[in-house]
Each structure stands twice: as structure tokens, then as C-alpha cells.
Amino acid sequence: MKSSLRPMVRIVLPLCIALVALFWMCRESAAEDRSKNENRRPWLMVGLSTDGCSRGCKHVFSVIKQLSGNPNGVILHFSKVTLETVMEMQPEFIVLSPQGTPWCRYSGELGVSLQNFLWSLPVFAEDMNIPMLGICGGHQALALAFGGKVGPVRSVDDDCMPYSRDRQGGVVPLTVTSQDPIFEGVAGSIRMLESHFDEVKVLPPGFVLLASEKVSRNQIIRHPSKPVYGIQGHPEHFYSNRPDGGILLKNFLRIASAHNKAVKRFPEPQQLISSSTGEHGQSVR
Incomplete structure (x- = not known):
């Protein structure tokens, strides 16, 4: 045995x-x-809603946290985001959240805070070399910050209409108009969930249109020389039968990571003083 x-x-x-x-x-x-x-290092999620980080903002935060593998995400309302805050945090990247209030409704003290925040975005991107992604309202905020124009969907005027009409919603196909690393792995046209009343009417000077659609033209945009992207739709809502949004988010995170390894970031505070004058931004009425 x-x-x-x-x-x-x-x-x-x-x-x-x-x-x-x-x-x-x-x-x-x-x-x-x-x-x-x-x-x-942490990454920063900026809540653009009037009252903080909305449910949509929290969903984006959860998705980005999972895809990035970085548990050190921080959510701040735009009114709390300053040059000093970002210099101290030194985030890997910044995500600008969706929001559901017409930009012209940001008035009084809130409007001043929003304008100050928009003035700071070019400094974050161009002087601090921080990768940024704007989603839906965040996409529009990028356009405003860099000198573009935002207004209601299907309206020729840059006015302040109530959010009761002219909404673009549902899953729509986007046409790629300019090749970019953010599209790596995407086959054919991009299917994107849309839900917005405002849109980017005029691109900021130098920005590149990457993807378009017949109702709302400026769907995906990019800064001319920095890893700064705006997506009008909602890439955070992706599924096995509609994976395009997830692919775009993963590609942005990969682009941001490569950029951070290759580029010197975060100049001395005194170097930023002359950069915070707000020369890019369109005022928010």
C-alpha cells in the first residue's frame, strides 16, 4: 500500500x-x-451643477474610478476649484461633469464663481499641462472657457431658452471627421447616448472637430495641442452591445497617462500669475 x-x-x-x-x-x-x-496622485472630478455633484456627476465619477484603477478621485464643486487648489492637488487629470441648468441661469455670486472657474481652465490645460475631459455640460464648459459659443439646440440664436423644448435625446450615430488616438479600437461610426438642450455653436479658436452629427454638429472636440477633449454625449453609459463610450473613456485615460509620463508639469506658482487673466473665455450671462 x-x-x-x-x-x-x-x-x-x-x-x-x-x-x-x-x-x-x-x-x-x-x-x-x-x-x-x-x-x-489624485484625479479631480468637477461638479458643474448649481447645487454640487448631481446623480449624473456621481455616475461619471464611479465609471472613471473603475476604468482608471485610481481610487484617489476627488469631487469638488466648481466654486471650490482654484489655481491654488489644483496646484496643491496636482491631479493626474480633470473631468468636467454633466449638468442640467442653462448656463445663463448661473447668476449673481454663482455666476461670478463660474466665470472665475472658466478662466482657470486654460491655465490648467496650457500652463499646468493637465489632461482634461468634458462630458455633456462639461464639453460646453470647455468651449466657453476657450472662447467658443454655446446655445440651445436647433436655435440660431445664442439666447437663454427654458429647458422645455429643442432637446436632443436617444442613441445617435456620430461621424468621425478627423482621426485621433481617442478613437483607437472604435469600428465605423460611433453610437452615443445624447441628452442635452444646449450645444457648442462655435468651436473655440484652434480646436479640432473630431466627430459630428446632423442635429448637433460639434459632438467631439479637442484642444489643438493638449490632451483636452470635449464629448457632447454620455460615454459613461456604455454596454456590451454599445461599447463605444467605454472605449473613448479608456482611450482618454491612456492618452492622459502617456502625456503625464512625457511632459513636465506644474510650474512654480509665480509663473501662473500672468496666465490667470481670463483672456480665452466667453462671459457667462
Whole structure:
């Protein structure tokens, strides 16, 4: 009996040892990955709604946190985002959230805070070299910050209409108008969930139109030289049968990571003083 077990022991024992070693290697690797992620610089989610981070903002935050693998995300209302705050945080990237209020309704103290925030965006992008992604209202905020124009969908006027008509909604096909790394892995036209009343009417000077659509033309845009993107639709809503939005988000995160490794960032505070004059932005009425 003992002699018959010996061959089996010779086979099973090394296998068990190998499995235990593999288990510990995987465990150590996972712990190392967690440690690396926990030690990464934070990334910043800016809530653009009048009252903070809306449900849509929180959903975007959750999706980006999962896709980036960086648990150190921070949500701040736009009124709390200043040059000093961002210099201290040194975020890996900034995401501008969707919002559901006409821009012309940001009045009084809130309007002043919004204007100050918009003036700071070119400094974040061009002087601090921070990658940025604007989604829906965040896309429109980028356009305003860099000198574009925003107004109601289907209206020729840049007026302040109530949000009761002229909405673009549903899943629509976007046509790629200019090739860009953000489209890597996307096959054919892009299917994007849309839900917005305002749109970018005029691109900021130098910005590149990457994707378009017949109802609302300026769908995906990019800064001429920085990894700063605006997406009018909602790429955070993607599924196995409609993966395009998720592909775009992953590509942005990959582009941001490569940019951060290649480019020197965060100049000394005194170098930013002359950059915060707001020369780009369109005023918010």
C-alpha cells in the first residue's frame, strides 16, 4: 500500500508546492498593484451643477474610478476649484461633469464663481499641462472657457431658452471627421447616448472637430495641442452591445497617462500669475 502511494506523492507534492507558490506570487502582485494605486496622485472630478455633484456627476465619477484603477478621485464643486487648489492637488487629470441648468441661469455670486472657474481652465490645460475631459455640460464648459459659443439646440440664436423644448435625446450615430488616438479600437461610426438642450455653436479658436452629427454638429472636440477633449454625449453609459463610450473613456485615460509620463508639469506658482487673466473665455450671462 505504502509503495503504491509513493509515485502519487511524488507527482502531487510538487504540484501542491507549485500551486502554493503561485498563490503567494499572485497575492503579492495584487498587494503591490493596490499599493501603487493607493500611492497615485489624485484625479479631480468637477461638479458643474448649481447645487454640487448631481446623480449624473456621481455616475461619471464611479465609471472613471473603475476604468482608471485610481481610487484617489476627488469631487469638488466648481466654486471650490482654484489655481491654488489644483496646484496643491496636482491631479493626474480633470473631468468636467454633466449638468442640467442653462448656463445663463448661473447668476449673481454663482455666476461670478463660474466665470472665475472658466478662466482657470486654460491655465490648467496650457500652463499646468493637465489632461482634461468634458462630458455633456462639461464639453460646453470647455468651449466657453476657450472662447467658443454655446446655445440651445436647433436655435440660431445664442439666447437663454427654458429647458422645455429643442432637446436632443436617444442613441445617435456620430461621424468621425478627423482621426485621433481617442478613437483607437472604435469600428465605423460611433453610437452615443445624447441628452442635452444646449450645444457648442462655435468651436473655440484652434480646436479640432473630431466627430459630428446632423442635429448637433460639434459632438467631439479637442484642444489643438493638449490632451483636452470635449464629448457632447454620455460615454459613461456604455454596454456590451454599445461599447463605444467605454472605449473613448479608456482611450482618454491612456492618452492622459502617456502625456503625464512625457511632459513636465506644474510650474512654480509665480509663473501662473500672468496666465490667470481670463483672456480665452466667453462671459457667462
